[in-house]
Amino acid sequence: MTPTESPYDKKLREQQANETAIFEYVSGSERNDKIAKAVESMGKDIIKNGQNAVGYFDFYNTDTGKWKFENNQGWGWYQHNPQYGGKKEQVSVGAYQMKSGKIDPKKGIMSLYVEVPNTPYTVEFTSPDHAHTLLDDKFDKEEGWDVVILDTRELAKKKNDYNKNDYNKLYEQVNGSRYQLGSVGSVDDARLIDRKALGMAQKALRDLGISK
Secondary structure, X not given: OOOOOOHHHHHHHHHHHHHHHHHHHHOOHHHHHHHHHHHHHHHHHHHHHHHHHHOXXXXXXXXXXXXXXXXXXXXXXXXXXHHHOOOOOOEEEEEEEOOOOOEEHHHOOOEEEEEOOOOOEEEEEEOOOHHHHHHOOOOOOOOOOEEEXXXXXXXXXXXXXXXHOXXXXXXXXXXXXXXXXXXXXXXXXXXXXXXXXXXXXHHHHHXXXXXX
């Protein structure tokens, strides 16, 4: 006789199959190539047009710990912060600075962060190589891009009450690994967040005058 699958075993099997499907999507080349291409395009626009569009950009070298352009070659964050003057929105890319002080997008764009004008949202993309390249080469590379949409309005409400901190209200997130705590329930959810985040970031850069 063939044993009957219990409701618990069936639910567990379906859950495992769903998690496998999500991971296959998150780590898949089609998804990651699309995100990498879009982030590279947006990152190049930030490097080329950022200072004229939103104001002063600085460079923080994650290896030397220095904030400056000249004689600070290496990987780090090229960013505009509101305290510099200019527009109030923060914009940042993880990129490589040459000895001359110029940012070289040909080395790759490891991350991109932008505050979306006239909204409470921030959008961030983090490459699978980000931690390994910018922070410490002892970090393992992830399988896929991290994509995060943060609602700062919800964050402000909850920052002093961790018991009410509902992850799903603060973040829409697709992690670049198997670890998907509180982020997505299905492949369709992951696709939707990726698509939404790319659209929000591209519109934000257009509204800031960085991209056409």
